Amino acid sequence: MKKEFRNLLLIGIAVVLLVGIGILVMNLTQQNNGTNQVADKNLLMHDDSWSTAGNVPYKYSVTVVEFADFQCPGCAYAEPIVKKLASEYQGKVNFVFREFPLPQHQNAVLAAEAAEAAGSQGKFWEMHSTIYEHQNDWVENTNAMDIFVQYAKDLGIDTDKFKQDIVNEKFMQRIQRDRDDAVKLGVNATPSFFINGKIYDGGISYSELKTQIDAELKATSS
Numbered sequence: 001m002k003k004e005f006r007n008l009l010l011i012g013i014a015v016v017l018l019v020g021i022g023i024l025v026m027n028l029t030q031q032n033n034g035t036n037q038v039a040d041k042n043l044l045m046h047d048d049s050w051s052t053a054g055n056v057p058y059k060y061s062v063t064v065v066e067f068a069d070f071q072c073p074g075c076a077y078a079e080p081i082v083k084k085l086a087s088e089y090q091g092k093v094n095f096v097f098r099e100f101p102l103p104q105h106q107n108a109v110l111a112a113e114a115a116e117a118a119g120s121q122g123k124f125w126e127m128h129s130t131i132y133e134h135q136n137d138w139v140e141n142t143n144a145m146d147i148f149v150q151y152a153k154d155l156g157i158d159t160d161k162f163k164q165d166i167v168n169e170k171f172m173q174r175i176q177r178d179r180d181d182a183v184k185l186g187v188n189a190t191p192s193f194f195i196n197g198k199i200y201d202g203g204i205s206y207s208e209l210k211t212q213i214d215a216e217l218k219a220t221s222s
Contacts, residue, residue, distance in 0.1 A: 038197035043181040045096045050124050052086050053094040061220035062093045062196055062213060067100040067182045069190040070111035070131050071139055078191045078204045079132040085209060093213060097128065099178040100190055107144045109175065114148040116171035117162045123155050130155065196220070 044065045051057040066082060068075040086095045099116075101108035111131050118127030130151045131138075138144040145166070152162045165171065182192070186199075193200040193209070196216045202208040 039185050039194055039199070041197060043185050044194055044197060045098070046177075050097045050119065050128075051094055052090070052096075052125075057094060057096070060092060060094045062089075062216045063096060064093060064209075064213065065096040065098060065194040067098045067178070067185075067187045067190060067192045069100055069102045069105060069108050070115065071105035071108040071135070072102065072190045073135075074204065075191045076132045076135045079129070081204065081206045081209065083129065084206060085213065089213065092217065098182065099175045100182045100187060100192075101175065101179070102190060105139075107138060107141070110144055110148070110166070111138070112175050113166045113169070113171055114151070114162075116174060117165040118152060118155065118157055120165060120171075121157050121161065123152075123157055126155050127151060127157075 045051065045057060045063070047057065049057065053059050057063075064082075064085075066078075068078070082095060086093075089095075099112045101112050115124060115127050115131060118124055131148070134147075134151070138147045141147060145163075148166075149159050149163060152159050185194070191204065195212050200209070200212060202212060
């Protein structure tokens with residue numbers, strides 16, 4: 001049953017991505033027509049979303065939401081950039097991570113489960129960084145689970161609970177919720193960023209992201 005559920009999840013990802021393409025085209029058309037549409041904040045994040053602001057996710061005037069796939073090369077490229085910005089804007093900007101595993105990536109769902117399982121033991125961001133930093137080690141590996149368990153061990157996580165949570169697919173509904181929100185927002189590629197609810201269409205570079213964040217900080221302080 002668990003294997004069937006995972007297969008159905010992957011099929012569902014493919015279907016909703018097709019729907020998402022249409023929604024994204026519509027959203028981008030609206031933006032290009034000057035509407036500068038702001039996304040529904042209830043879809044961008046939830047009270048329990050992974051946030052650098054911790055248990056006060058709405059504390060800051062600027063929020064950056066990233067929908068990403070752990071197996072995506074572009075997401076791995078963006079990770080150190082986002083990490084640097086999160087450090088520099090600590091106490092000023094909230095950075096939120098949402099799961100969006102893509103169907104063409106065989107280990108993406110498992111990686112998302114590993115990050116969520118680590119998060120349940122207070123180590124989400126540590127596992128998040130480790131998975132990205134060592135992406136080439138597990139991306140094509142048929143024993144990716146064993147690699148993630150070793151990461152968990154290295155991070156001081158209870159590996160028995162970690163493995164059991166993944167085997168029992170404890171976090172599948174949470175991952176599916178993130179995906180559903182992404183599709184409703186028109187996301188069809190990773191990484192996708194929303195800065196204060198507005199889709200970011202610039203390049204994935206430190207300087208471009210920083211410029212947009214600074215502009216939002218200035219706008220919200222005036």
